[in-house]
Amino acid sequence: MDVTDRLARRLQGLRQAHGLSLDALAARSGVSRSNISLIERGQSSPTATVLDKLSAALGVTLAALFEEPPAATAPPSPLARRADQPLWTDPASGYRRRNLSPALPAPIQLVEVEFPPGQRVAYETGPRLAPVHQQVWVIAGCMQLTVGADTWLLQAGDCLAMQLDQPLLFHNPGDQPARYLVALAGGSLPSNPRGSA
Structure with a gap:
């Protein structure tokens, strides 16, 4: 999975885990609903500034937006090659x-x-x-x-x-x-x- 797809899945997963609609995350972050939607569909390359606003609104670090979503079947690995x-x-x-x-x-x-x-x-x-x-x-x-x-x-x-x-x-x-x-x-x-x- 490339980094754009990973970011799209991770952002959508975190937003849903917080119970936030696109409109609610937009209001909380100051990033437009349409921009968030494009990022979640993998159709936008957001800037670091935009990602910082989204991570702050979700209560995670910017680095957390690039993590692999947790798998339901296997425990996460302690090693990152x-x-x-x-x-x-x-x-x-x-x-x-x-x-x-x-x-x-x-x-x-x-x-x-x-x-x-x-x-x-x-x-x-x-x-x-x-x-x-x-x-x-x-x-x-x-x-x-x-x-x-x-x-x-x-x-x-x-x-x-x-x-x-x-x-x-x-x-x-x-x-x-x-x-x-x-x-x-x-x-x-x-x-x-x-x-x-």
Whole structure:
């Protein structure tokens, strides 16, 4: 299954698990009903900003939108082979994110990101139904992160911790791609999507 189909199935499954209609999710997220419908049918390539709004409205992390829906017949695997890790590219900025974590429910999620030089992605993150904590560890290149009113320039080896409860801006001011690891904790666990609704 490609990442667009996975995202479509996962979004629809989470919305239904929360008992939300398309109209209700649109009202809660600020994303239009028609846009949500196109994403759920696999006919739209949403931006990272749109996905952040939807994940916040559903009480999950953005990374959770790319997880394989739980199978009814087999327990989730504790192993995620690289070939099976969903890789998604933001159509607006070209940044690429790979979900590293296995399907087995865990208190943290890991995401690897490659961020093109000169690009920016802004998230309108506000208070969430359940707290989400995030750490960004730069592996190569540099990244400028603005969390609320505070801005940090991170070089390779630097790590920044934050809570996702205020606007967030990712910017690569360099002339080379940046690579970084994101560790997320909190939000509602995929195995219990109603936990924070």
